[in-house]
Structures are given as structure tokens and as C-alpha cells.
Amino acid sequence: xxxxxxxxxxxxxxxxxxxxxxxxxxxxxxxxxxxxxxxxxxxxxxxxxxxxxxxxxxxxxxxxxxxxxxxxxxxxxxxxxxxxxxxxxxxxxxxxxxxxxxxxxxxxxxxxxxxxxxxxxxxxxxxxxxxxxxxxxxxxxxxxxxxxxxxxxxxxxxxxxxxxxxxxxxxxxxxxxxxxxxxxxxxxxxxxxxxxxxxxxxxxxxxxxxxxxxxxxxxxxxxxxxxxxxxxxxxxxxxxxxx
Amino acid sequence: xxxxxxxxxxxxxxxxxxxxxxxxxxxxxxxxxxxxxxxxxxxxxxxxxxxxxxxxxxxxxxxxxxxxxxxxxxxxxxxxxxxxxxxxxxxxxxxxxxxxxxxxxxxxxxxxxxxxxxxxxxxxxxxxxxxxxxxxxxxxxxxxxxxxxxxxxxxxxxxxxxxxxxxxxxxxxxxxxxxxxxxxxxxxxxxxxxxxxxxxxxxxxxxxxxxxxxxxxxxxxxxxxxxxxxxxxxxxxxxxxxx
DNA sequence: CTGTATCCGTGTTGATACTG
DNA sequence: CAGTATCAACACGGATACAG
Numbered sequence: 001x002x003x004x005x006x007x008x009x010x011x012x013x014x015x016x017x018x019x020x021x022x023x024x025x026x027x028x029x030x031x032x033x034x035x036x037x038x039x040x041x042x043x044x045x046x047x048x049x050x051x052x053x054x055x056x057x058x059x060x061x062x063x064x065x066x067x068x069x070x071x072x073x074x075x076x077x078x079x080x081x082x083x084x085x086x087x088x089x090x091x092x093x094x095x096x097x098x099x100x101x102x103x104x105x106x107x108x109x110x111x112x113x114x115x116x117x118x119x120x121x122x123x124x125x126x127x128x129x130x131x132x133x134x135x136x137x138x139x140x141x142x143x144x145x146x147x148x149x150x151x152x153x154x155x156x157x158x159x160x161x162x163x164x165x166x167x168x169x170x171x172x173x174x175x176x177x178x179x180x181x182x183x184x185x186x187x188x189x190x191x192x193x194x195x196x197x198x199x200x201x202x203x204x205x206x207x208x209x210x211x212x213x214x215x216x217x218x219x220x221x222x223x224x225x226x227x228x229x230x231x232x233x234x235x236x237x238x239x240x241x242x243x
Numbered sequence: 244x245x246x247x248x249x250x251x252x253x254x255x256x257x258x259x260x261x262x263x264x265x266x267x268x269x270x271x272x273x274x275x276x277x278x279x280x281x282x283x284x285x286x287x288x289x290x291x292x293x294x295x296x297x298x299x300x301x302x303x304x305x306x307x308x309x310x311x312x313x314x315x316x317x318x319x320x321x322x323x324x325x326x327x328x329x330x331x332x333x334x335x336x337x338x339x340x341x342x343x344x345x346x347x348x349x350x351x352x353x354x355x356x357x358x359x360x361x362x363x364x365x366x367x368x369x370x371x372x373x374x375x376x377x378x379x380x381x382x383x384x385x386x387x388x389x390x391x392x393x394x395x396x397x398x399x400x401x402x403x404x405x406x407x408x409x410x411x412x413x414x415x416x417x418x419x420x421x422x423x424x425x426x427x428x429x430x431x432x433x434x435x436x437x438x439x440x441x442x443x444x445x446x447x448x449x450x451x452x453x454x455x456x457x458x459x460x461x462x463x464x465x466x467x468x469x470x471x472x473x474x475x476x477x478x479x480x481x482x483x484x485x486x
Numbered sequence: 487c488t489g490t491a492t493c494c495g496t497g498t499t500g501a502t503a504c505t506g
Numbered sequence: 507c508a509g510t511a512t513c514a515a516c517a518c519g520g521a522t523a524c525a526g
Contacts, residue, residue: 040292123356320509
């Protein structure tokens with residue numbers, strides 16, 4: 001290769017310039033017109049996609065993001081939020097006066113990457129090395145319902161389900177169109193599940209009988225127990241690759 | 244998978260120093276049961292997903308992979324191939340005697356990540372910062388056809404199209420089920436396009452009239468010109484975010 | 487309490503040169 | 507052609523320290 005060098009736009013990368021660091025959007029690029037390559041430039045950095053996942057059900061504060069992503073340090077989270085904001089995937093907003101706190105919220109386009117997140121998750125769930133017994137954030141549990149629901153069976157008997165997951169609360173509408181999730185306090189639901197994400201996952205995905213999980217104190221059900229028994233069967237895991 | 248040493252999580256990061264380097268499969272992990280997080284562990288490293296993209300239409304040699312991914316250095320390609328093989332996403336095979344060369348081929352499960360690649364690409368194509376005029380590999384062009392085809396319109400008049408893209412050749416069957424792509428020499432096609440991936444992309448996605456591209460020597464058409472004129476209209480780009 | 491900006495040890499990435 | 511070896515830059519994550 002003579003002059004066919006890749007043009008690097010590194011340019012001024014010195015120290016933290018003076019007082020105005022500016023938006024340094026100096027990420028790595030692939031120099032590839034392929035949309036997939038650009039997607040990786042946008043959210044291929046470590047943690048980025050998981051941050052988006054956490055925000056999938058509405059705006060969150062910095063500390064709430066950290067809670068859903070233990071292992072992500074504050075400085076890296078700050079960098080990722082800057083990058084995602086610069087890319088137009090999220091915005092930081094100030095909640096109106098009584099609250100007056102800053103939250104991070106996906107842009108409409110940011111929300112639209114849910115199908116990609118789901119496709120990745122659905123594919124990786126078949127990996128031989130996937131371990132579903134690891135910790136799980138509330139958001140990823142709710143997202144897994146949206147990803148894995150058997151729409152046909154859900155449509156046979158729609159239901160509204162409440163979730164009390166520690167500090168997170170959700171209401172899910174489950175019907176033939178899939179699962180719709182909102183961050184709101186359960187009210188007038190067919191039943192409500194209370195417990196940790198891992199306990200609920202153990203029942204829905206790990207095959208633990210609901211009664212057993214209740215007995216062990218992992219989850220508790222209030223409301224229509226029969227509907228709850230049905231709910232936990234609506235999310236079939238795809239077969240692992242060797243089977 | 245031979246050495247299935249999936250050493251995972253635990254709080255302590257031991258220094259991998261006492262024993263010799265070994266095959267360190269000790270990738271970064273997220274310690275998260277979410278399938279999406281696991282997908283990122285499997286192919287979230289830089290270049291991994293693009294390597295899978297290149298292999299989407301059949302086995303390739305080391306040098307063919309490099310050709311489709313300029314900017315990826317040999318040592319990193321080696322590492323990625325090792326990682327993807329260990330993850331069960333691809334295998335390295337020896338072609339039978341006359342050839343007797345090594346090729347890398349996706350496993351059946353590896354091929355199944357195409358929907359995820361497509362979802363990412365479809366989403367990122369709407370990014371304000373996406374630049375479709377960058378270089379493009381032959382594989383990503385063909386994949387983009389599979390991703391972007393308007394099935395309804397394609398079904399109205401199915402066709403078989405040949406592609407002569409430098410060293411790469413393909414035949415695509417375009418109908419109401421989408422686009423099926425095989426790496427084979429065009430024969431008995433409705434028409435055949437010859438040129439570089441960027442030239443063809445300029446016509447299909449950049450809005451350049453086919454006649455103009457032919458006049459400029461970017462592409463050449465042999466066969467049914469009318470079908471070709473129709474073909475280049477079958478792949479509508481989604482609107483960019485600000486519009 | 488909510489974030490942001492440092493330093494710093496370690497590991498990963500990538501360009502170049504080199505070997506079978 | 508198909509990778510290795512070496513080395514420099516940088517990204518990661520922990521631990522602060524700092525600002526509102």
C-alpha cells in the first residue's frame with residue numbers, strides 16, 4: 001500500500017485542552033459504509049448497549065443506571081453517556097422544579113434500537129456458555145419478557161401484570177401483540193409479582209415451580225394465582241445449540 | 244468445543260502471571276444474565292461482528308477476510324478468529340485435497356445471528372452520522388440487500404441477479420420471501436451487475452441513475468436492462484432521524 | 487446525594503516487522 | 507499465504523478527590 005492509508009481523524013488528542021474540552025467525538029471508526037459497522041461505532045463500546053437497555057423503559061438518573069449495571073464505574077458511565085448523547089441516542093434532561101434532578105432519556109431513535117437488542121439477546125440465549133443464573137437487572141428482566149413472549153399463547157388469555165422489583169416497579173400488559181411495559185405502580189392488575197429479578201427469572205426461565213419459589217421467599221404473588229401460574233409459562237427459551 | 248473452560252465471574256481478578264500466558268479465554272464479562280449482555284461477551288469485541296458479517300455467505304480464507312476488512316490487522320484477526328471459534332460461532336476447516344487450504348466457516352448457530360446483524364444495520368442506517376459513501380465490502384453490500392429489500396414489491400416481479408464484484412461473485416434470488424444470496428458464478432440470471440460495491444451502492448442507495456453509473460464506468464449491466472432498472476429501486480433506505 | 491475529574495495499574499488494541 | 511512477535515498507545519476500572 002502506498003498512500004492508501006486510512007485517514008485518521010485523531011488530530012488534536014493531546015491533554016484535556018484548556019478549559020473547554022468540547023465534545024470529543026473521537027471514537028474509533030471502521031471506515032465502512034455498512035450499517036452494522038456504523039451501529040458498532042455508535043454503541044459498540046463496552047457497556048454502551050447495556051446502558052441503552054437500562055433506559056429502554058424510560059428516563060433514569062445516574063445512580064439508577066449504576067444500580068442496574070454493577071461493575072460499570074462512574075467515570076466510564078460518564079464517558080458513555082457523553083458519547084451516547086453526542087451520537088443522538090439519548091439526551092440529558094432536567095426534571096421540572098419539584099424534582100429538579102437530571103435524568104437520561106433515550107431519544108425516539110434511541111428507543112428504536114430495541115429490535116436490535118432483542119435480536120442479539122435471542123441469539124445469545126442459545127449460546128452454550130450463556131448462564132441465566134447470573135444477576136439480572138429489573139430492566140433486562142422486563143425486556144426479556146418482551147423478547148421471549150409466545151404471542152400466540154399470550155393472545156389466548158391477555159393479562160395485566162404488576163412487578164415490584166425492589167426500587168423498580170412496572171406494569172406489563174401481555175396479549176397477542178406482545179408485552180407492553182410501563183414504569184408505574186401496579187394497580188388493578190390481574191396479579192402482582194414481588195421479588196428480585198433473579199427469583200422471578202428462576203421461575204420463568206429456570207423452570208422452578210412458582211409455589212416452590214414462593215415457599216423459598218424468592219417471590220410472592222398477590223392476586224390471581226392461576227393467572228400467575230399461566231404467566232410464567234409464556235416465555236419459552238430457545239433450545240441451546242447442542243440440542 | 245474442546246477446552247470448555249469458561250472461567251467466569253467471581254469478584255477477584257487474579258493476576259494471570261504465575262503460569263505461562265496460556266490460551267487466555269479470560270475475556271471481559273459483564274456478570275449479567277441478560278442475553279444481550281452475553282451477546283456482547285460473544286461478539287462485542289471490536290471487529291468480531293464484522294468478521295461474522297463477512298462470513299455470512301460462506302467460508303472464507305484468512306486473506307479474504309482481511310480483504311473485506313481493511314483496517315483490521317493480522318494479529319487482531321487471529322485473536323478474533325480464536326475467540327469466535329472458542330465461542331462456537333465459527334470453525335476452521337481444511338478444504339479437501341486439491342485445495343487443501345484452511346477456511347473459516349460459521350457454525351449453524353453462527354449463521355443464525357444474521358437477524359441481529361440486520362437489526363443493528365437497519366437501525367444505524369438512520370443515524371445522522373451514517374455515511375453511506377464510505378468503502379463497502381462485497382459481503383456487506385449483499386447483506387444490505389437482504390436487510391433492506393421491499394419484499395412486497397420484490398414479490399410482484401421476482402428475479403435472479405448476478406453480481407461480479409471483483410474477486411467476489413454472487414447470485415441473488417429476489418422474490419416475495421426476500422433475497423437469497425449464494426456465492427456462485429452468475430449463470431442464467433435475468434441480468435448481471437458488474438462493478439465495485441461502492442458503485443452499485445451509489446445506484447441502489449445513493450440515488451444515482453443506473454444509466455449515469457454505467458456511463459461513468461462504475462457499473463455495467465448485462466442482460467435484462469429493464470429488470471435491472473427495477474432492481475435498483477427495491478431497496479428503500481429508512482428516513483434519517485431528523486426528517 | 488449526584489455527578490464529574492483526576493491519577494494509576496493493568497489489559498487490550500493495532501501498526502510494523504518478521505517467520506514458516 | 508497465514509499467521510507470530512514486538513512494542514506503543516490507549517481503554518478499562520478502581521480509587522480517590524472534587525463540585526453543586
